[in-house]
Amino acid sequence: MLGAFILASSSVAQPRAAQNNSSSLGPNETDIRNRTNAWTVGLAGGLLEGAPIHFATEIARVVNDGSDMHVLPVVTRGPTENVNDLLYLRGIDAAIINSDSLEEYKSQVPQIQKRITYVLSLFPSELHVFVRPEIHTLAELAGKKVNFNTQGTAAAYSGPLIFSRLGIDVDKTFIPHPVALEQMKRGEIAAVVFVTSKPVDAFAKGKWDDGFKFLPVEFGPKFEDYYLASALSSADYPNLIRNGERVSTIAVPTILAAFNWPEGSPRYRRVARLIDELFSRVDKLKAPGFDPKWKDVNLTTQVPGLERFPAAQAWLDRKANNKQSALP
Numbered sequence: 001m002l003g004a005f006i007l008a009s010s011s012v013a014q015p016r017a018a019q020n021n022s023s024s025l026g027p028n029e030t031d032i033r034n035r036t037n038a039w040t041v042g043l044a045g046g047l048l049e050g051a052p053i054h055f056a057t058e059i060a061r062v063v064n065d066g067s068d069m070h071v072l073p074v075v076t077r078g079p080t081e082n083v084n085d086l087l088y089l090r091g092i093d094a095a096i097i098n099s100d101s102l103e104e105y106k107s108q109v110p111q112i113q114k115r116i117t118y119v120l121s122l123f124p125s126e127l128h129v130f131v132r133p134e135i136h137t138l139a140e141l142a143g144k145k146v147n148f149n150t151q152g153t154a155a156a157y158s159g160p161l162i163f164s165r166l167g168i169d170v171d172k173t174f175i176p177h178p179v180a181l182e183q184m185k186r187g188e189i190a191a192v193v194f195v196t197s198k199p200v201d202a203f204a205k206g207k208w209d210d211g212f213k214f215l216p217v218e219f220g221p222k223f224e225d226y227y228l229a230s231a232l233s234s235a236d237y238p239n240l241i242r243n244g245e246r247v248s249t250i251a252v253p254t255i256l257a258a259f260n261w262p263e264g265s266p267r268y269r270r271v272a273r274l275i276d277e278l279f280s281r282v283d284k285l286k287a288p289g290f291d292p293k294w295k296d297v298n299l300t301t302q303v304p305g306l307e308r309f310p311a312a313q314a315w316l317d318r319k320a321n322n323k324q325s326a327l328p
Contacts, residue, residue, distance in 0.1 A: 032067065038266070040070040041274050044082040044095035047152055051197065052079055052096040052254065054291060055122055059256075062284050063277040071274065078152040079254065080104065086116060086259055093271055094119065094258045098195075099303055100158055100226040117260045117309040119275060121301040123293040124251035125154055126230050127162060128194035130203065133211025135190055138168055144190035146170040147180035158252050159193040165222045177202065191215075195252055197293060199236045206239075213240060216248040223250050225305050258309045272311035279315050 043060070045053030056073035063069050074092065076082055082095035083105055097116075105112050135141060146163075149155040151174050160172055173180065173189065181202060183189045194200055203214075214237070219229035230251035234241040241247060261268035285294040300316060302308075308316075 035067040036070065039068055039270060039273060040072060041093045041270050042072050042074055042091040044076050044085040044089070044092050045073045046076055046078050046082065046096060048075055050078065050153070051123075051291075051293075052082075055256075055293075056096055058285060058290050058294070059278060062281050063274060065277065069273055069277050078157075079154060080157045081152065082257075083116070086257060087112075092259075093261075093267055094256060094274065096122065097255060097257050098125065098154055098158060099253045099255060099305060100161060102305065103161060103226070104157075113306055115260050116257055116306065117312075118255045118257050118303040118306045119271075119309050119312045120256040120278070120297070120299065121303050122254045122256055122297060123197055124228055124230060125158075125195045125254055126198045126232065126251045127158070127217055127249045128196070128198070128200060128203070128232065129191060129215045129217060129249075130184075130194070131191040131213060131215055132184060132187065132189075133209070133213075135215070138166060138215055138217070141170050141191055142168050144170060145173055145188070146191045146193060147173045147175060147177065147184075147189055148193050149177050149180075150174055154195040154252065154254075155193050158195045162217070162223075162250070163193075166217075181206075185209075198232060203237050203240055208240060214247045214249075217250055218248050219250050227252060227304065253303050255303050255306075257306075260309070263310060268311070271309065275309065275312045275315055279312070279319075 043056050045056035047053065053073060053075060056071075060071040060073050063071055074085075076085055076095075079096060079098045080101040082097045083101045085092045086095040086097070087105070087109065102112055102116065109115065129138070131141070135144075146159075148159040155177075156174055163170055170191075177192060177194065180189055180192050184192055194202075214232055219227065227250040230249050231246040232241060232249055233246045234243045258271045259267070261271060279299055282294075282297065282299065284290075286297070
């Protein structure tokens, strides 16, 4: 949390320091300070090696506009920890989180789904349950070693939660996936669980003996609150899935979320301006030079279990009304 603390603290501490020495500032400097802080948004991203901080940085590249809009991407412990930062860390107005991260906070934060809203669905992170040849069903993993990547990753949080919902008790390990995959080849681990956007290079480009495979996970009532139905196909993993076949799975929406600030408050207005700039420029993010996943982002996509930030819904409504008015 040190990196996040330093970045977030600096975004808050500097204005305070300036305030304490306001008598030394000239009129122009005071005006610059006030305008800069008025439109600065702290955006909790994630781990340096993860996709969320990459998306946060690209958002900042597109929307930053001098003192009129300034997004500060913050390095954190990951999408799950970002919920905590959004609730409690001073200086954080928005965050990139996984939808099921709210599950951990439901008992300690009453009405959390009223306190956190979504701005935009960024990309789905598909569940990959990859097993050794002797494993044929999810039930056969009970009591066996299953790796969920290192703590702080999406797999380390969502994976055990999903297995709990399936009622399958496994021997959980949390080591880096590259290490776990080698152990899996030697028969020391029965399965690895990835929660990330497909395709995964380890499977798409790696060489695997016959029998190594993905197990299906069917979407149903157990997953309707946070998850989406999805599938892995031969187009994703031609060396592991036969041509034309699909393996059912579920996906965790990764979303841009915002605290449900009171409408009209300064922090509400900051997020509203961020939304206006981001939504108006989203086509720039779909151009070459940005993450290819932006091409699949649809501003109107809904997120299970959450309400949309009011300013975001208002922007979409205006856009729809303008299209309707333009019709002959």
